[in-house]
Amino acid sequence: MDRLTPLDDLFVVLERDELPMHIASLMILDGPAPSYEELYESMEAKLHRIPRYRQRLKEVPLQLGLPVWQDDPHFQLAYHLRHTAVPAPGGHDALRTLAGRLISQRLDIHRPLWEMWLIEGLADGQFAVLNKVHHAMIDGLSGADLMEVLLDPDPDAPVGKPEPWVPTPEASAVELIAGGVSDSVKAPARTAKQMAANLDKPREMIQAAAASAVGAIRVGEKIAHTEDYLVGRPGPHRRWDWAVGDLGDVKDVKNALGGTVNDVILTAVAGGFRDYLLHVGAPLDEESAIRTMVPVSTRPPGGESGGNEVASLFVDLPVGIEDVRRRLEVVKEQMADVKRSGQIQGTDTLLEGAVFVPPVLWAAAGRLASHVRQPSVATITTNVPGPQVQLYMLGRPLRTLLPYVPLGMNQLITVAIMSYNGGITCGVTADYDKAPDCHVLAQGIERSLEGLVALTA
Numbered sequence: 526m527d528r529l530t531p532l533d534d535l536f537v538v539l540e541r542d543e544l545p546m547h548i549a550s551l552m553i554l555d556g557p558a559p560s561y562e563e564l565y566e567s568m569e570a571k572l573h574r575i576p577r578y579r580q581r582l583k584e585v586p587l588q589l590g591l592p593v594w595q596d597d598p599h600f601q602l603a604y605h606l607r608h609t610a611v612p613a614p615g616g617h618d619a620l621r622t623l624a625g626r627l628i629s630q631r632l633d634i635h636r637p638l639w640e641m642w643l644i645e646g647l648a649d650g651q652f653a654v655l656n657k658v659h660h661a662m663i664d665g666l667s668g669a670d671l672m673e674v675l676l677d678p679d680p681d682a683p684v685g686k687p688e689p690w691v692p693t694p695e696a697s698a699v700e701l702i703a704g705g706v707s708d709s710v711k712a713p714a715r716t717a718k719q720m721a722a723n724l725d726k727p728r729e730m731i732q733a734a735a736a737s738a739v740g741a742i743r744v745g746e747k748i749a750h751t752e753d754y755l756v757g758r759p760g761p762h763r764r765w766d767w768a769v770g771d772l773g774d775v776k777d778v779k780n781a782l783g784g785t786v787n788d789v790i791l792t793a794v795a796g797g798f799r800d801y802l803l804h805v806g807a808p809l810d811e812e813s814a815i816r817t818m819v820p821v822s823t824r825p826p827g828g829e830s831g832g833n834e835v836a837s838l839f840v841d842l843p844v845g846i847e848d849v850r851r852r853l854e855v856v857k858e859q860m861a862d863v864k865r866s867g868q869i870q871g872t873d874t875l876l877e878g879a880v881f882v883p884p885v886l887w888a889a890a891g892r893l894a895s896h897v898r899q900p901s902v903a904t905i906t907t908n909v910p911g912p913q914v915q916l917y918m919l920g921r922p923l924r925t926l927l928p929y930v931p932l933g934m935n936q937l938i939t940v941a942i943m944s945y946n947g948g949i950t951c952g953v954t955a956d957y958d959k960a961p962d963c964h965v966l967a968q969g970i971e972r973s974l975e976g977l978v979a980l981t982a
Contacts (some may be wrong), residue, residue: 526595526700526742528593528594529661531591534846539934543759544759545629545761545931546931548928548930548931549658549929550926550928551655551927552653553652553923554649554924555650556652556921558645560639561606564919570687573864574676575592577663578605581594582595582661583595585704586702587702589702595696596693609627609642611645612644618646621767626762628929628954629655638658639656639658640654641657642655642656644829644920676918686845709714744910751813751815751844754802755904755936755937759935759936765929765952765953766953766964768797768950768951768968769925770948771947771948772786775949775974778853780982783857784853790908790949791840793951794842794942794973796852796972797905797970797973798844798966799844799846800973802815804965809844813973815842815904817841817902817903817906818839819837820905840863840906842857843856849980869953891930905933905939906941907930908942913946925948926941928950929954938956938957939954953967
């Protein structure tokens with residue numbers, strides 16, 4: 526049986542009306558838009574390459590094991606593939622409003638956890654496709670890989686024919702319980718075996734333990750109160766907007782001023798948050814900062830399993846610094862410290878320990894955590910490299926790829942960053958009622974990046 530990992534299951538147990546746990550991408554393509562029937566035939570021919578799209582979650586009776594993925598005997602592609610349009614003239618505001626509404630809607634937990642929307646009526650003869658996938662099913666990096674399944678590098682790629690599919694019979698309650706109990710025994714045994722092997726390498730083990738402690742302890746630190754303007758219990762509705770930039774410009778800044786591509790992007794994001802905080806009246810001084818969690822995928826590109834293999838970094842964005850060059854220097858210094866601190870190992874240690882927690886307690890802890898205030902982490906910023914070649918859908922070129930990530934627990938704004946074919950985009954997710962001016966953040970990211978580029982002239 527293909528069973529959820531503890532982290533995948535956490536995304537399921539956290540799900541509720543005000544905290545939908547799906548990720549998404551909005552693809553903007555040059556038209557004319559394909560017909561619904563054309564898109565249906567194309568998706569039908571690709572389903573054998575993404576088997577999770579025809580599987581649903583199955584709970585183990587009495588929660589004696591983590592849930593499993595099983596083929597849905599009632600799978601209907603037409604339920605998941607949907608069709609809509611924006612009102613004329615189909616500009617940015619109309620698209621972001623529609624996308625925000627579609628993203629706000631939860632996926633049906635009793636069906637395969639994805640939806641795809643064909644969106645017509647965009648300006649300049651373009652159309653869009655919104656793809657929603659539950660976070661339990663796929664993380665950011667495998668989501669980027671998924672784009673290369675749904676799209677083609679060749680504009681003349683044939684649609685192909687659907688492969689025959691017969692759903693695998695569902696496991697019985699007895700089989701589910703037996704499998705759950707067996708896996709509950711094997712997982713701790715594997716971890717204990719690894720711990721025993723580490724005893725043969727005492728120096729390496731001590732160094733790893735020290736690094737783990739630094740990474741774990743830092744999560745609990747609290748440094749400022751500017752995050753109070755970014756935290757709160759979110760409602761069920763979302764606003765969504767985005768910033769766009771040129772990846773070549775980001776690399777030029779990196780080459781001219783030092784650091785990494787990620788340092789430059791985080792500096793621009795910090796500038797966006799600075800503009801937003803000033804807009805909402807937050808008192809900022811030179812030392813003001815907000816802490817963001819930066820998920821880092823640890824799964825090699827091209828992996829076929831899907832699911833989530835991630836660790837996390839914790840970065841303090843220097844929103845109090847107005848000068849963009851000095852803001853970059855602070856980010857660079859901090860990221861260098863983060864890399865030396867072993868935070869990724871610290872997070873991995875915490876996640877590996879989850880195999881010792883009975884599923885009932887793991888689920889209960891997840892639900893409890895969803896209601897607990899997290900004053901030390903104000904937002905989430907995730908950066909995923911996307912495909913760097915021109916891609917097509919049914920011969921139509923993909924021009925812009927926009928990422929969406931859900932709000933975290935007690936967080937009102939999150940930022941997702943993705944690169945595609947020489948461009949870079951930042952998707953800004955916000956609570957509809959408590960952060961209505963998220964467009965200020967998106968515009969601020971673009972303005973900050975322009976300021977960095979100006980330094981290289």
